[in-house]
Amino acid sequence: EAAVGLWTGSLALLSDAGHMLGDVAALLLAFAVAGLTRRPATPTRTFGLARAEALGAFVNGAALLVICGVIFREAIGRLLGGPPDVPGWPVLWVGLIGLLINLGSAWALWRSASSDLNVRGALAHMLADALGSLGAMVSAGLVLGFGWQAADPIVALLIGALVLWGAVHVVLAASRVLLDFAPAGLSADRVEQTLLAVEGVGAAHDVHVWGHGGRVMVTAHLVPATGVRAVEVLHRAQAQLREAGVGHSTLQVEPADGCPQPGCPFADCGSEAPDHEHDHGHGHDHPHAH
Structure with a gap:
C-alpha cells in the first residue's frame, strides 16, 4: 500500500x-x-x-x-x-x-x-x-x-x-x-470501603491502588477494632482483597493508640514504623503482610 x-x-x-x-x-x-x-x-x-x-x-x-x-x-x-x-x-x-x-x-x-x-x-x-x-x-x-x-x-x-x-x-x-493510576473501575475509596467492611477492622487509611503487569496492587494501613487481634484482622483483610480481585497486597496493622508501654520508641508506629515486625523488649502484635 x-x-x-x-x-x-x-x-x-x-x-x-x-x-x-x-x-x-x-x-x-x-x-x-x-x-x-x-x-x-x-x-x-x-x-x-x-x-x-x-x-x-x-x-x-x-x-x-x-x-x-x-x-x-x-x-x-x-x-x-x-x-x-x-x-x-x-x-x-x-x-x-x-x-x-x-x-x-x-x-x-x-x-x-x-x-x-x-x-x-x-x-x-x-x-x-x-x-x-x-x-x-x-x-x-x-x-x-x-x-x-x-x-x-x-x-x-x-x-x-x-x-x-x-x-x-x-x-x-x-x-x-x-503514572500509577488506579486500574479502570477501581479507586482507593472503593478499596477502603472494602477493608472497612472486614470484620474487626476499625479504621483504614493510607490506601494506595495501582496496576502492575496486569495485576492489581494495594497497600494500606489498618487499625483493628478494640479487643480484636491484629493477626485476625490481617488474614481477613487479605482474604477479602483476594476475593475482590487484588493480586498483591501489603497491609500494615497498627494499634489504635500506639504501644502502651511507657517510653516505647515505637509509640507512633502507626506512621513511622518500618515495614516489618519489630521487637523492642515487650510484646504486641504488629504484623505486616506482603
Missing part, C-alpha cells in the same frame, strides 16, 4: 498503510516486550520489567499521533490547494487486496479463540484496518466514476480520524499504568 500510494500519490492508500504500520509495530513491540516481562526481578529491579509493555504501547501510540499529524496536514493542504490527479485503478486493486487480507486475518483470529481478550483486541484492529482499505476503495471508485479527486484526501482524513481514536486510546491507557 505504501509503495503504490507513493507511486500514485494516493493519500488514502498512504494513510491506510500508516494505520496498518501502527498495528504491525504494536504486534512487534508486544512480541519483543513479552520476553522482557518474563525476566525475573533482581535486587535493583525489584518489580521486574512488567511495565515495559506499557512503555512500548506508549511509544507506539505516540508514533501513531505523529502519523496522524502528517496525514491531517497533507490532506488539508491538498483540499485547500487542489488535490492532484490520482489514478483510480491501482488504488482500487491494492485497496481490494488489503481488504481481503485483513478480512481473512480477522476470520482466522475469530476462528482460533474468539473469547480470548487479546485475540479480540487484535480482531478489532484487523477490522479497523479492513475499514481503512474499504475507504481507499471508495475513494478510488469516486475518482473513477465521477472524477472527484477530492475524495482521496477526504477519505485520508477519515482514516486519520480512525487512527487518531486508536492512538489516543493507547496513549491514555499506557499513561495510566506508567
